[in-house]
Amino acid sequence: xxxxxxxxxxxxxxxxxxxxxxxxxxxxxxxxxxxxxxxxxxxxxxxxxxxxxxxxxxxxxxxxxxxxxxxxxxxxxxxxxxxxxxxxxxxxxxxxxxxxxxxxxxxxxxxxxxxxxxxxxxxxxxxxxxxxxxxxxxxxxxxxxxxxxxxxxxxxxxxxxxxxxxxxxxxxxxxxxxxxxxxxxxxxxxxxxxxxxxxxxxxxxxxxxxxxxxxxxxxxxxxxxxxxxxxxxxxxxxxxxxxxxxxxxxxxxxxxxxxxxxxxxxxxxxxxxxxxxxxxxxxxxxxxxxxx
Amino acid sequence: xxxxxxxxxxxxxxxxxxxxxxxxxxxxxxxxxxxxxxxxxxxxxxxxxxxxxxxxxxxxxxxxxxxxxxxxxxxxxx
Numbered sequence: 001x002x003x004x005x006x007x008x009x010x011x012x013x014x015x016x017x018x019x020x021x022x023x024x025x026x027x028x029x030x031x032x033x034x035x036x037x038x039x040x041x042x043x044x045x046x047x048x049x050x051x052x053x054x055x056x057x058x059x060x061x062x063x064x065x066x067x068x069x070x071x072x073x074x075x076x077x078x079x080x081x082x083x084x085x086x087x088x089x090x091x092x093x094x095x096x097x098x099x100x101x102x103x104x105x106x107x108x109x110x111x112x113x114x115x116x117x118x119x120x121x122x123x124x125x126x127x128x129x130x131x132x133x134x135x136x137x138x139x140x141x142x143x144x145x146x147x148x149x150x151x152x153x154x155x156x157x158x159x160x161x162x163x164x165x166x167x168x169x170x171x172x173x174x175x176x177x178x179x180x181x182x183x184x185x186x187x188x189x190x191x192x193x194x195x196x197x198x199x200x201x202x203x204x205x206x207x208x209x210x211x212x213x214x215x216x217x218x219x220x221x222x223x224x225x226x227x228x229x230x231x232x233x234x235x236x237x238x239x240x241x242x243x244x245x246x247x248x249x250x251x252x253x254x255x256x257x258x259x260x261x262x263x264x265x266x267x268x269x270x271x272x273x274x275x276x277x278x279x280x281x282x283x284x285x286x287x288x289x290x291x292x
Numbered sequence: 293x294x295x296x297x298x299x300x301x302x303x304x305x306x307x308x309x310x311x312x313x314x315x316x317x318x319x320x321x322x323x324x325x326x327x328x329x330x331x332x333x334x335x336x337x338x339x340x341x342x343x344x345x346x347x348x349x350x351x352x353x354x355x356x357x358x359x360x361x362x363x364x365x366x367x368x369x370x
Contacts, residue, residue: 039301046298049366053331053359150300154370209361210330213318221317221333222357225370232300 005275008268012261019257025088026250033182033243040179040236047229054222057215067165068223069195076112078134078160078169079103080192080231081126082176082238083119085145089246092177093121095187100175103189104131114169117142118156118235136163148239150232157228164193176234177241183248185241192230195223293325294364295341297351304351304369305341312365313340314358323365330360339367 081100083093100122104113116134117123123142126132134141136159144152160172172193177185211218295312297305312323315337334356341349353369360366 042302043300045303046300046368049298049359050357050368053357053368056359057331150370208329209359210328210332212316212330212332218331218333218357221355225357225368229300 005268005271008264008271012264012268015257015260015264019254019261022250022253022257026247026254029089029243029247029250033240033247036236036240036243037179040233040240043229043233043236047233050222050226050229054219054226056209057211057218057222066195066220066223068161068193068227071194072167072170074108074111074170076114076169076171077108078163078172079113079115079131080160080172080174080176080234081115081117081119081122082174082234083117083121083125084238084242085120085143086242087121088249089242090249092185092242092245092249093119093125095185096175096177097122097125099187099189100126103173103175118144119238120145144235145239148235150228153232153235154228157231158224160193160231161224161227169193174231174234176238177245179237179240179244182244185245188234190230190234192227195227293323293327295367296365297339297341297367297369299369305349308344309341309365310344311342312367313338313342314367315339315353316358317355323360326363327360327365329362330358332358334358334367334369339369 079100081096083096087093100115104115113131114133115122115126115129115131116137117126117132118141120142137156141156144156163169164172171191174188174190174192176188176190178188180186293309295305295307295309296303310325314321314323314332315334317333317335320337321332334353336354337352339351339353341351343349351369353367356367356369358365358367
């Protein structure tokens, strides 16, 4: 123990700097989380209004007839794996990747499964697997988080819809972390296509609207839009979840570093005292030998 | 009447206006005060809003959906 004085001091220094880094990352994640939550809040009125209009328009209309709601026998499934670009956020990315593997191996066993990776981590995980066959999304669809806009999302969503209509896929499922609060993220496997018809809540405001063009045509135009919103919401949710997960993970890492530091400082001081005691003993021993 | 222009990323305009010009999918249309309830879709074009003082504001849209209800115009822009 006594011999390790210098080693212990070195470890203390390195843990101190690690703690500084994790603490800084926690702060950054907290700031980014706020921004990500703001983005969700800003999107909400739009999504609500769209839903409202949709339910108003399709109140008496059979919404399950559009091209995006056709239920075919499921042979080809596309999983959209939504992860982050960076790690150091606990189980955040792994949970999505695990869920995708489970869906591909169990739920959709025997079907042709393709995976579209959004986010670098999913791409790293699935790039070399036989599932990585999704085409038509440009060269690097996984880089969507570099600059997350509705426009970019809308392009991906449009491609998904086109491929569904062209019967390239019979089912499209989004796998992402749903944002509950800063500390809790829940992995969701949400069906995007065919459209799940929501249990229509009877629109309270039963107004006599003028529809222009016809109801059916309006529904046909609104549904793609609401699908784009669904994907956008999943991406925003994932983004906020990522920051929340990173904040929690870094908080734990900082606490852990503090614990380690306390233990190390204790053993450092013990070692230091033992060294001093030894030195005194030697001096006393030497003096006694002279006197003797 | 109240006018609200929302995009998925933010709200672009909230306020009073006395005239709104819309690039409707089946031809452009203008909306004045106390218009009957209506739902319609837009094609790409310019939405013009005449604010009550007489000044006009323009917004470029890539399509969208419009609801008019109780003297309130909600434009969901893309």
